[in-house]
Amino acid sequence: MNSPPSRRKKATSPASTDSTSVASSVNEDISQQEDPGSATITVTAVEVPELTQQEQSxxxxxxxxxxxxxxxxxxxxxxxxxxxxxxxxxxxxxxxxxxxxxxxxxxxxxxxxxxxxxxxxxxxxxxxxxxxxxxxxxxxxxxxxxxxxxxxxxxxxxxxxxxxxxxxxxxxxxxxxxxxxxQVPNTYQLGEVCQILVKDNPELKGKGGCWAIVSAVNEFSCTVRMWDGEYSIGLQHLKSFNYLPQECQQMQSLSDRISRVYSDLLEETVKSLLQLLGKVNRPYLTAVEEKLLSVLESEYAER
Known part of the structure; x- marks a missing residue:
């Protein structure tokens, strides 16, 4: 007849005993407090040194x-x-x-x-x-x-x-x-070359950075001529290039040349090229730009 299995005590490691003891101690401390949420936490303040006189300088x-x-x-x-x-x-x-x-x-x-x-x-x-x-x-x-x-x-x-x-x-x-x-007066003059500032004006979309020539001076706006027609633009959307009179005349001549060629019926690539010439921010064309415009003039101006 077999004897019943003996019941052996499970060995407890010292570490386990210590952790159990610590947990019990913590629980006992908390249970002794009337309100655990009122426990005081001590924070050590870190002193920030003031700037020296040299550092302030x-x-x-x-x-x-x-x-x-x-x-x-x-x-x-x-x-x-x-x-x-x-x-x-x-x-x-x-x-x-x-x-x-x-x-x-x-x-x-x-x-x-x-x-x-x-x-x-x-x-x-x-x-x-x-x-x-x-x-x-x-x-x-x-x-x-x-x-x-x-x-x-x-x-x-x-x-x-x-x-x-x-x-x-x-x-x-x-x-x-x-x-x-x-009521700051309008100081622009006929023939003056200005840059278009789009800012928040959706009506000037696509015209930002383009140059235009003043064709009429109004009280709070100017009528300006660009490659594709005339526009009435408020003074806040114009900035003078401050060109010399001779440079303004050169830009006037360039504007006339582009206008004679430009048309909504042109191919998109040709229109884009003319529009780019309408954005040059200098009173002259480079040698290459002059040749390109001359070719377009000979091809389209007589149509």
Whole structure:
């Protein structure tokens, strides 16, 4: 007859005993508290050292460099243009900026215009409590205003921004209010060559960056002639190329030549080429462009 199996005690390791003991202790501590959620957690504070006087000076110096980056760029570009320091490698300032900096003509001139406005604001720096623009877009809306009006715009924009550097949106709104109040006169002249600024105007879609010639000067707009007809455009959507009278005449001649060839019935490739010629931001054609236009004139002008 077989004897019944003996019952052996399961051995318990010391580690298991210790962990059980710790868990029991924790449970016992929690059970003794009336509200476990009221347990206090002690956090050791990490002290952040204050900046030294030298570090504060370095910080201010670096902040000023960041704030003035676009201003310094605009001043440098203006000097490069005025002294024609590009002449050893490039025929025009526009070609130089495109090859050297990857700038379009508009980018370069926006930076130069912004630097002029920044210079005007620096004169009243104390009045603004040393709050100055930090980006080109913040001063762009002010470029058409007189220096005193620029000061007024900046003071009001800083106030509306709660004493901080105002975003471009606020500056633009203040400029619009002042323009409506003062009714800034239309200073464009017949025959002047302007660049089309599309901004938020869907009616000018596809015309951004194109040049146009002023054919009529209205109170708050200009009638301009482009390769495919005439358009009435608000002053906020125009920017003068500031060409010399002789250069304006050259562009007038170019406009007449393109208009004589252009037609909605042309092949798309031909229309695209003529439209590209309508965007050249210089008062002349290159040798290749001249040959292409001459070929199109001989092929289509008499039709």
């Amino acid at each position: 370095d910080r201010l110096h670096l902040e000023r460099k960041v704030e003035r980056a676009f201003f310094e760029a605009g001043k440098a570009l203006a000097e490069l243009r005025d002294r024609r320091l590009y002449r050893s490698t490039h025929r025009t300032f526009e070609e130089y900026c495109r090859d050297r900096f990857g700038h379009s003509r508009r980018q370069s001139y926006l930076l130069m215009d912004a630097a002029v406005v920044f210079d005007n604001l620096i004169e009243k720096c104390d009045q603004f409590d040393h709050i100055l623009p930090t980006a080109e877009g913040q001063v762009r809306p002010m470029t058409k205003l007189e220096p005193q009006e620029q000061h007024e715009v900046w003071v009001k924009a800083v106030e509306q921004a709660g004493g901080k550097v105002p975003p471009a949106r606020i500056v633009k709104n203040v400029v619009q209010q002042i323009m409506e109040r003062t």
